[in-house]
Amino acid sequence: MTTPPAPRRRGRPPRTESADTRDRILGAAREEFSARGYEKTSVRGIAKAAGVDSALVHHYFGTKEQIFAAAIEVAFAPALNAPEALADGPVEGVGERLTRFVFGVWDNPTTRAPLLAILRSAVTNETAAAVFRRLVAAQLLRRVAAQLDLPDAELRAELAAAQIVGTALMRYVIKLEPLASAELEQIIARVAPVVQAHLTQP
Amino acid sequence: MTTPPAPRRRGRPPRTESADTRDRILGAAREEFSARGYEKTSVRGIAKAAGVDSALVHHYFGTKEQIFAAAIEVAFAPALNAPEALADGPVEGVGERLTRFVFGVWDNPTTRAPLLAILRSAVTNETAAAVFRRLVAAQLLRRVAAQLDLPDAELRAELAAAQIVGTALMRYVIKLEPLASAELEQIIARVAPVVQAHLTQP
Numbered sequence: 001m002t003t004p005p006a007p008r009r010r011g012r013p014p015r016t017e018s019a020d021t022r023d024r025i026l027g028a029a030r031e032e033f034s035a036r037g038y039e040k041t042s043v044r045g046i047a048k049a050a051g052v053d054s055a056l057v058h059h060y061f062g063t064k065e066q067i068f069a070a071a072i073e074v075a076f077a078p079a080l081n082a083p084e085a086l087a088d089g090p091v092e093g094v095g096e097r098l099t100r101f102v103f104g105v106w107d108n109p110t111t112r113a114p115l116l117a118i119l120r121s122a123v124t125n126e127t128a129a130a131v132f133r134r135l136v137a138a139q140l141l142r143r144v145a146a147q148l149d150l151p152d153a154e155l156r157a158e159l160a161a162a163q164i165v166g167t168a169l170m171r172y173v174i175k176l177e178p179l180a181s182a183e184l185e186q187i188i189a190r191v192a193p194v195v196q197a198h199l200t201q202p
Numbered sequence: 203m204t205t206p207p208a209p210r211r212r213g214r215p216p217r218t219e220s221a222d223t224r225d226r227i228l229g230a231a232r233e234e235f236s237a238r239g240y241e242k243t244s245v246r247g248i249a250k251a252a253g254v255d256s257a258l259v260h261h262y263f264g265t266k267e268q269i270f271a272a273a274i275e276v277a278f279a280p281a282l283n284a285p286e287a288l289a290d291g292p293v294e295g296v297g298e299r300l301t302r303f304v305f306g307v308w309d310n311p312t313t314r315a316p317l318l319a320i321l322r323s324a325v326t327n328e329t330a331a332a333v334f335r336r337l338v339a340a341q342l343l344r345r346v347a348a349q350l351d352l353p354d355a356e357l358r359a360e361l362a363a364a365q366i367v368g369t370a371l372m373r374y375v376i377k378l379e380p381l382a383s384a385e386l387e388q389i390i391a392r393v394a395p396v397v398q399a400h401l402t403q404p
Contacts, residue, residue: 037326119325120325120326122375122376123321123322123325123326123371123375123376124239124322124325124326129375129376129377132376133376133377133378136378137378137379141378152380154379154380155380155381155384155388155392156392158372158378158380158381159369159381159389159392159393159396161368161372162365162368162369162371162372162381163364163365163368163396164368165368165371165372166363166364166365166366166367166368166369166371167361167364167368169325169364169367169368169371170360170363170364170367173324173325173331174324174325174331174334174335175331175335176335176338176339176343176360177339177356178354178356178357178360179357179360179361179364182357186357187361190357190358190361190400191361193399194361194365194396194399194400197395197396197399198392198396
């Protein structure tokens, strides 16, 4: 899995070596948060996994919470395209486009891993939940809501997200059968109308 | 918060003192699993919180996994009445009855705490997920499904559960706004038709 290059720090000259180091630290952070959850992950453990000194991790990212936020932002990069995917077609197809887009991310083990890490951390730790809330609410759901011309658009976007996240939780984390083994198309066919109704039904 | 009496062990004479001890251990187990999650909870920690010896915890319940299963069963006791609540009225009202029933359990801090403990543990630990799967799938969703006269009833019950659990997750765990502060009746009004559609729509 390749990690998209992280934004360069302001005032620093562009150097491939430092961008590589940042990426390696972010990749290690994502794996540590994924495997251990937020609480059990330490800056020292991330540094060790990335093969660098803890001081360098602090230098690039700051505190554990800030590393977590940076790792989430990178992990969420594919999902953050959802609002654009939504805009790209007629409003009657918005439920299917969003459902297909999000399950496309969840159904691929490579893009699923960081989402799982975020979900696990957010469910078990309040600091991680706050980061999740800020990023997901501000960057994803509010942008989805902004495309709906309805007074309670944010609540609608959250209830649509609840159906999608709940289904992903049951299918990929709890692995309830028959949901876990069902064909993706069967799930999309059942979830998309619900998402559509949440988002646009009067 | 009172704990309903646990079933007595086979072959043991009914003794109030041992039932009290069992209840105290189960209550301590639920609080430990809730506060720490499955992995970080130890039989020794449960014993200490209950004011008994670890050997007594093992004597009554067996392994940590078995204590977890017992704690889940007690915590799930209110939710296990859902299939009966479903049966108690016309099929057109099944979505609202189930939604109202489950959110009644989630919206009460006393009955919410053990559900949160289960959810947190199941999301972060495979052993806990397996216990959750067995109990919830077998004792709750299959009984809901059995009341629907449809070939894919189990998948339907799981997708309805996904909307409810996802909404509970966003509202009570992640605390996304405006969902977290919305009136319960507003949420029921939006979720019930979705649950109804999942369960009964052709």
